[in-house]
Amino acid sequence: MRFAEQFLFAAQSLRAARVRTLLILLAVAIGTAGVVLLVWLGESGRRYVADQFAALGTNLVIVLPGRTETKGGAPPLLGETARDLTLDDALALQRSDAVRRVAPIVAGSITVTRGNRAREATVLGSTADLLPVRRFELAAGTFLPRGDPRRAGAECVLGRTLQRELFAGAGALGEWVRLGDRRFRVTGILASTGRSLGTDLDEAVVIPVAAAQALFDTEGLFRVLIEATDRGAVPRACRDVERILRQRREGELDVTVITQEAVLATFDGILRTLTFAIAGIAAISLVVAGILIMNVMVIAVAQRRTEVGLLKALGAAPDSIRSLFLWEALLLAVVGAGAGITIAEATSRIAAAFVPALGAGTPGWAAVAAFATALAIGIAFGTAPAARAARLDPVLALARR
Amino acid sequence: MIELQGVQRVFRVGDQEVHALRDVDLSIARGEYLSLMGPSGSGKSTLLHVLGLLDRPTAGRYRLLGRDVGELDDRALARTRRQCIGFVFQSFHLVPRLTTAQNVALPLLLAEVPRAERQQRVREALAAFGLGHRADHRPDELSGGQRQRAAIARATISRPQLLLADEPTGNLDRSAGQEIVRELERLHDDGLTLVVVTHDPDLGRRAHRRLRMDDGRIVADVREAGAGDAVR
Numbered sequence: 001m002r003f004a005e006q007f008l009f010a011a012q013s014l015r016a017a018r019v020r021t022l023l024i025l026l027a028v029a030i031g032t033a034g035v036v037l038l039v040w041l042g043e044s045g046r047r048y049v050a051d052q053f054a055a056l057g058t059n060l061v062i063v064l065p066g067r068t069e070t071k072g073g074a075p076p077l078l079g080e081t082a083r084d085l086t087l088d089d090a091l092a093l094q095r096s097d098a099v100r101r102v103a104p105i106v107a108g109s110i111t112v113t114r115g116n117r118a119r120e121a122t123v124l125g126s127t128a129d130l131l132p133v134r135r136f137e138l139a140a141g142t143f144l145p146r147g148d149p150r151r152a153g154a155e156c157v158l159g160r161t162l163q164r165e166l167f168a169g170a171g172a173l174g175e176w177v178r179l180g181d182r183r184f185r186v187t188g189i190l191a192s193t194g195r196s197l198g199t200d201l202d203e204a205v206v207i208p209v210a211a212a213q214a215l216f217d218t219e220g221l222f223r224v225l226i227e228a229t230d231r232g233a234v235p236r237a238c239r240d241v242e243r244i245l246r247q248r249r250e251g252e253l254d255v256t257v258i259t260q261e262a263v264l265a266t267f268d269g270i271l272r273t274l275t276f277a278i279a280g281i282a283a284i285s286l287v288v289a290g291i292l293i294m295n296v297m298v299i300a301v302a303q304r305r306t307e308v309g310l311l312k313a314l315g316a317a318p319d320s321i322r323s324l325f326l327w328e329a330l331l332l333a334v335v336g337a338g339a340g341i342t343i344a345e346a347t348s349r350i351a352a353a354f355v356p357a358l359g360a361g362t363p364g365w366a367a368v369a370a371f372a373t374a375l376a377i378g379i380a381f382g383t384a385p386a387a388r389a390a391r392l393d394p395v396l397a398l399a400r401r
Numbered sequence: 402m403i404e405l406q407g408v409q410r411v412f413r414v415g416d417q418e419v420h421a422l423r424d425v426d427l428s429i430a431r432g433e434y435l436s437l438m439g440p441s442g443s444g445k446s447t448l449l450h451v452l453g454l455l456d457r458p459t460a461g462r463y464r465l466l467g468r469d470v471g472e473l474d475d476r477a478l479a480r481t482r483r484q485c486i487g488f489v490f491q492s493f494h495l496v497p498r499l500t501t502a503q504n505v506a507l508p509l510l511l512a513e514v515p516r517a518e519r520q521q522r523v524r525e526a527l528a529a530f531g532l533g534h535r536a537d538h539r540p541d542e543l544s545g546g547q548r549q550r551a552a553i554a555r556a557t558i559s560r561p562q563l564l565l566a567d568e569p570t571g572n573l574d575r576s577a578g579q580e581i582v583r584e585l586e587r588l589h590d591d592g593l594t595l596v597v598v599t600h601d602p603d604l605g606r607r608a609h610r611r612l613r614m615d616d617g618r619i620v621a622d623v624r625e626a627g628a629g630d631a632v633r
Contacts, residue, residue, distance in 0.1 A: 398494065
């Protein structure tokens with residue numbers, strides 16, 4: 001029997017059992033759509049995180065005090081950090097021609113008061129370069145003034161929420177607030193950017209780095225943010241940073257230099273693994289659909305015993321019978337998977353219209369993978385019933401009842 | 402054309418052996434018209450199945466058209482059935498979801514006859530059996546006689562040499578039955594070898610050669626000019 005004829009014959013018998021066929025198609029479609037949609041969600045999440053990192057600048061190099069290394073023995077306990085990372089260290093880094101800007105950061109938490117209102121806030125002590133390095137935006141006023149970073153100026157820039165809560169809608173620019181025992185004048189308001197890598201900027205206050213050092217009575221920096229001149233200069237910037245700091249600390253490098261890209265790659269890897277895991281779970285529903293296909297095929301073979309017997313009597317070889325039933329399973333899988341992929345694509349587009357961060361369009365590889373899985377499952381679960389049909393004894397199948 | 406020597410067919414039912422055929426020797430020449438009668442369980446259906454290659458003898462030799470059937474594999478058996486043998490069943494066995502034309506076309510489909518030729522031959526066959534106007538109807542829209550005629554059209558469309566009919570009139574009323582008998586005999590007149598299993602003595606008497614079976618053995622083998630000639 002020719003392939004085309006087998007195909008038509010199988011299609012016709014599926015059409016004859018309309019309700020059953022539609023139900024199976026639905027099961028396969030839901031399974032496939034589930035896989036594709038979950039992969040799409042995972043991918044969208046990954047892309048969202050990647051975009052967040054990109055927004056911070058892909059040519060960012062971060063220097064942390066202390067060295068994290070894999071060493072034998074007990075993990076380092078408190079006080080392992082030999083030396084603080086100082087403001088002078090940070091400023092020395094500007095000597096490298098691969099470095100465009102350096103923003104030292106002292107971080108802490110303190111109560112900000114204005115009149116009888118008080119709010120707990122995150123303090124970021126830094127320089128004017130923090131604005132471009134972290135790509136912050138101002139809603140009003142000006143950022144920290146340029147000038148000698150060692151000067152403990154009394155300017156401060158408030159986060160959006162902090163400003164609203166302290167000033168209750170009244171103008172804040174030029175007003176004074178108190179941080180601990182020091183007074184600062186509000187020169188600017190940060191635009192609302194939401195959370196950025198764990199820090200809610202809306203509830204932060206930015207002050208000059210030297211002022212923060214005095215406020216928290218510390219020489220040590222929380223970290224130093226460095227913007228390389230361009231993306232390609234990042235490795236050179238890293239090398240320069242390590243060289244300069246090594247020179248400044250008698251040859252010992254007790255800081256950790258990480259790049260934005262390394263962090264991004266780590267997150268990327270984690271999220272990708274997560275996406276695969278979710279897709280794997282969704283694939284279970286495809287297997288369930290496969291079992292349904294097998295179920296239906298077994299029933300179909302039982303119901304069509306006489307037809308199989310007849311075909312054998314008419315001279316169909318066992319191979320032909322097997323192919324006929326395999327075609328049916330395959331058709332169910334292919335049409336179901338096609339429908340599922342279409343549903344997933346449409347759903348993603350509709351959802352993306354409402355939540356642009358999701359990104360329209362399901363990943364092509366997910367559709368291909370889901371389709372291939374559905375196909376494999378159709379063959380895998382169609383084989384046993386088809387073989388059963390091929391083995392059927394025509395005499396018994398045609399016996400009068 | 403057909404030669405059986407010492408053919409046995411033993412079924413196992415539980416731990417009992419049932420001898421459906423015991424030492425059957427039979428030879429059938431090309432163009433014979435043969436009836437096979439006997440009580441239920443006498444082995445006549447089993448013999449028909451063996452003749453039609455649907456069942457294999459447990460022992461003995463079966464030569465069909467000069468070839469030893471025992472040496473053929475499943476594929477070759479299927480091909481022989483397709484090319485040389487037509488079946489007609491008591492309960493017609495038309496595929497309910499297919500139209501009359503599609504049912505009749507099935508053997509050609511299996512034989513990979515090209516579509517155009519297939520359609521042509523199906524049209525001719527339907528016309529020959531008076532079913533031209535029923536081509537696109539499904540079996541449940543046909544009368545019993547029409548169904549059996551469709552089944553005969555299907556059994557003969559690949560021009561077999563041997564036509565095996567198992568109680569072909571068993572499910573039909575008298576006039577439809579007679580009509581079917583006429584169709585079968587017309588095919589025999591055209592040179593087809595015809596073997597009819599029946600309970601109906603009137604039908605059995607029409608054959609030129611009458612076999613009677615009992616308990617798996619052929620107990621009578623009578624040749625005479627059948628009534629089939631007299632009627633026409």
